[in-house]
Amino acid sequence: MASPLELRRRIRSVDNTRQITRAMQLVAASRMRRAQEAVQAARPYATHISGMIERLVLATGNDRLPPILQPRPIERTAFLVLTTNRGLAGPLNTNIIRKTVSEIDATSDEIEVSVVVVGKKGQVALRGLYTLTAVFTDISDQPSVLDIAPVTQLLVDGYERGDFDEVRMIYPEFVNILNQQPRVVRLFPVVLPEIQQDAREADIIFEPDPASVLEALIPRFVEMTVYRAMLELAASEQSARMVAMRAATENATELIEGLRLAYNKLRQSRITSEIIDIASGANALADA
Amino acid sequence: MAGLTLTVVSPEREVLREEDVTLVLAPSVEGQLGILPRHAPLITQLEPGTLELRRGAETQHFSITGGFLEVMDNTVTVLADASENASEISRERAEAAREAAVRDLEEARRTHDDMMTTQARLALLRALARLRTVERSRRG
Numbered sequence: 295m296a297s298p299l300e301l302r303r304r305i306r307s308v309d310n311t312r313q314i315t316r317a318m319q320l321v322a323a324s325r326m327r328r329a330q331e332a333v334q335a336a337r338p339y340a341t342h343i344s345g346m347i348e349r350l351v352l353a354t355g356n357d358r359l360p361p362i363l364q365p366r367p368i369e370r371t372a373f374l375v376l377t378t379n380r381g382l383a384g385p386l387n388t389n390i391i392r393k394t395v396s397e398i399d400a401t402s403d404e405i406e407v408s409v410v411v412v413g414k415k416g417q418v419a420l421r422g423l424y425t426l427t428a429v430f431t432d433i434s435d436q437p438s439v440l441d442i443a444p445v446t447q448l449l450v451d452g453y454e455r456g457d458f459d460e461v462r463m464i465y466p467e468f469v470n471i472l473n474q475q476p477r478v479v480r481l482f483p484v485v486l487p488e489i490q491q492d493a494r495e496a497d498i499i500f501e502p503d504p505a506s507v508l509e510a511l512i513p514r515f516v517e518m519t520v521y522r523a524m525l526e527l528a529a530s531e532q533s534a535r536m537v538a539m540r541a542a543t544e545n546a547t548e549l550i551e552g553l554r555l556a557y558n559k560l561r562q563s564r565i566t567s568e569i570i571d572i573a574s575g576a577n578a579l580a581d582a
Numbered sequence: 583m584a585g586l587t588l589t590v591v592s593p594e595r596e597v598l599r600e601e602d603v604t605l606v607l608a609p610s611v612e613g614q615l616g617i618l619p620r621h622a623p624l625i626t627q628l629e630p631g632t633l634e635l636r637r638g639a640e641t642q643h644f645s646i647t648g649g650f651l652e653v654m655d656n657t658v659t660v661l662a663d664a665s666e667n668a669s670e671i672s673r674e675r676a677e678a679a680r681e682a683a684v685r686d687l688e689e690a691r692r693t694h695d696d697m698m699t700t701q702a703r704l705a706l707l708r709a710l711a712r713l714r715t716v717e718r719s720r721r722g
Contacts, residue, residue: 335595342591342659346625346652439593439663443704444697498654501612501626510627511650514661518593 298564301557305550312546318382319539326471326532328436333468333525340522343515350511351486353504360509362454365483370406372427372458373398374449374481376465376523377416378531379431384538386466386474386530387415393476394420394464408458412445412524435531437524439517446517453482465523466530472537474530479523481516586619588635590644590660597662598644600635606658607634608651615651617658624653630711632718633660645671645715647708671712680709 296304351359375394377387394416398407408427411417417429428448433441449461461482466474479485500507585602606617609631617624628651633644649662683706690698 332594336593338589338596339591339593339661342652342661343650346650346661349625444701447697447700498623498625501610501615501624504625507625507627507650514650514663521593 296556296560298557298560301553301560305553305557308546308549308553312543312550315539315542315546319536319543322532322536322539325435326529326536329525329529329532330468332436333522333529336518336522336525340518343511343518347486347508347511347515349498350500350504350508353498353500354508358505360505360512362450362509362512363484363486366459368405368459370408370458371401371460371462372408372410372449372452374410374445374461374463374520375412375416375420376463376527377411377413377419378435378527379414379433380435380531381415382535382538383531384534386534387413387419389474389476390464390466391416391419393478395423397462397464397478398424410445410448413527433524435528437521437528439521442521442524443517446513446520449481449520450513450516458482463520463523465527468526468529468533471533474534477523479519481519484512484515584619584656585637586617586621587657588660589657590633590646590662592662600637600642603635603637603658605634605636607632607636608660609633609646610651617653619656621653621656621658623655624651626651628660628662630707632711632715633662634718643715643718645712647704647711671716673713673716676709676712676716680706680713683709 351363354360373394375390377390381387394409398409401407407424409420409424410428410430411420411426412430412433414431417426417431420426421429430445433445452458453461459482460480463479463481465477465479467477469475585604586606588598588600588603588606589596590598604619608615608617608626609629611627611629615626628646628649630647631645633646635642635644646660646662649660651661652659683702686698686702687706690702
């Protein structure tokens with residue numbers, strides 16, 4: 295049986311933890327709102343760039359696409375894995391890591407695999423399993439396009455040089471506050487926006503010409519795709535943390551209730567036994 | 583006559599939406615490009631520089647660090663890598679950024695760091711584009 299002093303100490307310690315988890319919950323909630331706004335704000339650019347690519351592809355013709363869009367046999371695949379730098383985000387990173395391992399396992403043995411990781415959590419979990427080509431751990435959880443430029447550059451250059459013939463990105467998609475799903479998307483060869491069957495080549499002036507504009511636009515398109523995935527990661531991170539911290543806070547509250555009850559019972563029984571002591575002492579005196 | 587609608591979007595947000603614009607001047611890779619209302623459909627690549635818009639006698643300048651421009655149905659859409667209004671640019675900060683970029687570039691050349699060289703060169707172009715915008719809007 296714990297002493298009252300020990301119980302008091304434990305109550306205080308759990309209460310301190312609860313204050314921290316509650317503060318983290320509130321911070322995560324406000325950051326999550328900001329992250330969601332950032333996801334929304336990135337939409338117009340995505341819509342416009344897809345439309346522009348569609349018109350450019352239509353004007354270039356499938357047989358004259360720039361090399362960056364031409365498919366080639368896949369011998370080497372790179373995986374870009376997006377994870378968070380910090381923990382206490384529930385099962386978010388674990389799910390991403392698990393998805394990554396299963397994706398790589400499912401890749402044919404003849405294909406050489408390289409792994410590029412964003413986030414300390416991914417680095418720690420994956421470095422024992424695979425050789426990591428590059429690791430980025432200095433990207434903030436409120437990323438800007440400039441933050442992720444080195445990541446995209448590495449992939450675009452590597453694909454153009456032929457270091458890999460395919461790039462797949464794995465990141466958590468923010469479905470809602472309680473649900474973040476690991477997603478796999480192909481960055482290279484670029485998945486072009488669906489072109490409507492009835493689309494006709496409009497009379498558009500291209501400067502210098504459709505193929506070169508397209509070639510210059512593709513890295514931006516990839517950058518935008520990675521940037522949006524980073525925003526999804528940020529929103530997922532904050533919401534996962536918020537939910538995890540809310541659970542931790544509730545847990546701590548329950549724990550404190552239990553400890554208080556135990557402490558009060560102990561205190562009461564001590565008082566009772568003391569009173570019995572005194573009373574029986576007094577009775578003994580009176581009897582004598 | 584109906585004016586142009588100009589929208590500038592960066593990956594991060596819609597930077598600008600202006601209606602009834604009478605002229606847009608943009609730094610195309612083929613040289614300075616002027617767009618008047620009822621311009622033919624056009625898609626072009628932009629260089630780092632200044633985007634200028636006129637509405638009657640009113641003139642506004644924006645620094646862009648490169649991107650793409652599309653004209654369609656009297657609407658000019660600029661997909662900017664990054665863009666900001668001249669009045670939001672701090673001359674001191676742009677100047678400091680230019681100096682830092684030059685230093686980084688020298689450092690990168692010395693260490694033969696390709697990634698850093700590219701980054702520094704881009705940073706320098708961005709800083710120069712901002713300075714140009716500030717100067718042009720002062721002259722005004």
